[in-house]
Amino acid sequence: MILLCSNEFKVIKDSLPLGANLLAVSKGHDHELIRKLYGYGQLDFGESRLQEAIPKKSDLNDLKQIRWHFVGKLQKNKVRGVIKEFDFIHSVDSLPLLERISRISKEEQKSPNIFLQVKFKDDPNKGGFLKQDLLKSWSKIISLNNINLIGLMTIPPIALNSYQRKDLFCECRDFANHLGLKDCSMGMSNDWQEAIKAGTTWIRLGSILFGKRQI
Numbered sequence: 087m088i089l090l091c092s093n094e095f096k097v098i099k100d101s102l103p104l105g106a107n108l109l110a111v112s113k114g115h116d117h118e119l120i121r122k123l124y125g126y127g128q129l130d131f132g133e134s135r136l137q138e139a140i141p142k143k144s145d146l147n148d149l150k151q152i153r154w155h156f157v158g159k160l161q162k163n164k165v166r167g168v169i170k171e172f173d174f175i176h177s178v179d180s181l182p183l184l185e186r187i188s189r190i191s192k193e194e195q196k197s198p199n200i201f202l203q204v205k206f207k208d209d210p211n212k213g214g215f216l217k218q219d220l221l222k223s224w225s226k227i228i229s230l231n232n233i234n235l236i237g238l239m240t241i242p243p244i245a246l247n248s249y250q251r252k253d254l255f256c257e258c259r260d261f262a263n264h265l266g267l268k269d270c271s272m273g274m275s276n277d278w279q280e281a282i283k284a285g286t287t288w289i290r291l292g293s294i295l296f297g298k299r300q301i
């Protein structure tokens with residue numbers, strides 16, 4: 087298995103502009119790699135499956151400063167578990183899902199940090215709000231309780247080249263600004279530099295940090 091040495095990690099971290107945060111997406115990787123990266127000073131980790139995250143979290147519960155981000159497709163029946171286990175949810179892709187999160191967060195006395203996933207281009211492989219639907223639902227969205235709505239998240243369709251990716255990220259940044267949202271969760275191992283140019287506040291890096299996924 088491959089993992090950056092602490093100096094390589096520092097080079098990436100130091101290259102990020104002010105306001106751009108790094109989320110280490112640890113899905114598919116062993117908890118010992120998370121521990122190692124935490125030792126380099128990384129505190130934010132992303133997982134995409136609740137069943138995989140729960141045992142890892144319990145192996146790492148001595149790491150008191152760690153913050154957990156849910157980045158995967160969120161199924162209805164996993165909402166309560168995700169609310170209990172995660173501080174951030176990046177992948178809220180519909181109004182019914184957001185309403186469910188609001189209701190269950192209230193019961194659990196939580197107020198998770200939420201990103202709404204938006205689809206700026208047609209993409210049958212991805213979920214997400216269409217821009218016009220998000221605008222239509224906006225007054226409803228901001229009236230929901232126990233939701234700390236912080237930003238938008240997007241994943242470009244796989245076929246886009248780097249210029250098109252940057253354009254799409256810029257569109258996401260502009261739309262977040264229009265809605266008065268501070269954060270944009272955008273940019274992965276293959277396009278984080280384009281996302282930085284467009285004003286991302288959270289890049290989500292997996293393979294560049296951890297190497298090929300193991301599990």
Ligand SMILES: *Cc1c(COP(=O)(O)O)cnc(C)c1O
Nearest residue numbers: 111134157274275290291292293
């Ligand atoms: C897996 C995953 C990542 C990290 O992907 P890499 O290409 O390995 O950097 C980022 N975001 C989401 C939503 C993911 O599922």
